[in-house]
Amino acid sequence: MADEAISNVTEQEQKKAIARPTAEAKAPRSQKKAKSFDSNIDEQLLFEKYSYKDVVVGDQSLAAYINLVPKSYPNVYGRGKRGNTNVIERLMNKLMRGGTGHKVGGHVIRTEGKLQGKKLKVMHIVEDALGIVAKTTNKNPLQVLVNALERAAPIEDTTRVRYGGISYNVAVDISSVRRVNVAINNLAFSAIIGAFKNRRSLSEALANELILAANSDPSSYAIKKRVESERMARSAR
Numbered sequence: 001m002a003d004e005a006i007s008n009v010t011e012q013e014q015k016k017a018i019a020r021p022t023a024e025a026k027a028p029r030s031q032k033k034a035k036s037f038d039s040n041i042d043e044q045l046l047f048e049k050y051s052y053k054d055v056v057v058g059d060q061s062l063a064a065y066i067n068l069v070p071k072s073y074p075n076v077y078g079r080g081k082r083g084n085t086n087v088i089e090r091l092m093n094k095l096m097r098g099g100t101g102h103k104v105g106g107h108v109i110r111t112e113g114k115l116q117g118k119k120l121k122v123m124h125i126v127e128d129a130l131g132i133v134a135k136t137t138n139k140n141p142l143q144v145l146v147n148a149l150e151r152a153a154p155i156e157d158t159t160r161v162r163y164g165g166i167s168y169n170v171a172v173d174i175s176s177v178r179r180v181n182v183a184i185n186n187l188a189f190s191a192i193i194g195a196f197k198n199r200r201s202l203s204e205a206l207a208n209e210l211i212l213a214a215n216s217d218p219s220s221y222a223i224k225k226r227v228e229s230e231r232m233a234r235s236a237r
Contacts, residue, residue: 044070046088046142047127050134055142059150065180066146075119087145087184092122094188095202125203129191132207141210148213152186152222153179156233171233183222187213190221 045051052070057063066087074086085093096115115122130141137144158169174182187209194205212220218227 044072046070046072046074047130048072050130050140050142052142054140055146057146057150059153061176062150062153062180065176066149068142068146073123075123087149087180088126088142090184091145091188092119092126094184095122095125095191095206097188097192125206128201128203129206129210132204133210136207136211144210144214148187148210148222149180149183151216152183152213152220152226154182154226154229155179157229158232158236169232169236171236182225186222186225193221 043051043053052068055068057066057068067085067090069086071086074089074092076085076089096117096119130145133139133141133144154174156171157174159172160167161170187206190209191202191206194200194209195202198205200208209220209222213222216223218224
């Protein structure tokens with residue numbers, strides 16, 4: 001009986017020894033079957049279409065505040081400072097606004113906040129607008145956006161000062177941060193006005209405003225606001 005038990009144990013050990021090399025031989029095969037995904041980490045395209053590399057900010061005073069850190073889908077979920085947020089996301093945030101309730105540009109804007117909190121919907125709107133800009137101008141829409149910001153950013157503005165019971169306007173210079181803020185706000189608000197009670201969609205209105213502002217067209221709402229603020233500043237000197 002003892003001899004039979006010993007022979008059974010030796011047979012089991014031999015079977016295990018034979019099974020080990022077969023398992024080890026199968027391991028490399030499973031590794032070869034694993035899929036390898038080639039990821040281009042060096043460059044991230046905006047919406048996987050537009051490159052950040054060739055975009056140039058001509059106005060050096062605004063270069064530090066126009067953030068163009070490469071991101072495919074810019075969204076920091078409200079984290080970070082204003083200057084550290086991608087300029088595309090800042091434009092999307094400005095579009096997520098409700099109606100003003102008062103007359104602006106000849107229209108009373110009462111959108112009832114249809115875009116408030118709908119980041120994904122606004123992202124698709126901006127993506128469609130940049131696609132229209134690319135087809136119309138045959139240029140990188142990111143460069144068109146930067147040019148529009150540079151030309152829509154006012155240099156001077158007025159502030160109200162009260163002295164001796166009399167209030168009057170005084171011309172003041174605008175900081176670079178506020179110049180970018182005003183330009184983005186006017187571009188987004190112009191798109192909302194252009195699409196309000198109009199057959200034109202919001203993406204078409206935004207694309208039209210970006211092209212007009214980039215070319216310094218007088219019919220652009222953002223250019224009109226910049227010219228108006230600078231004219232009032234010159235008269236208040």
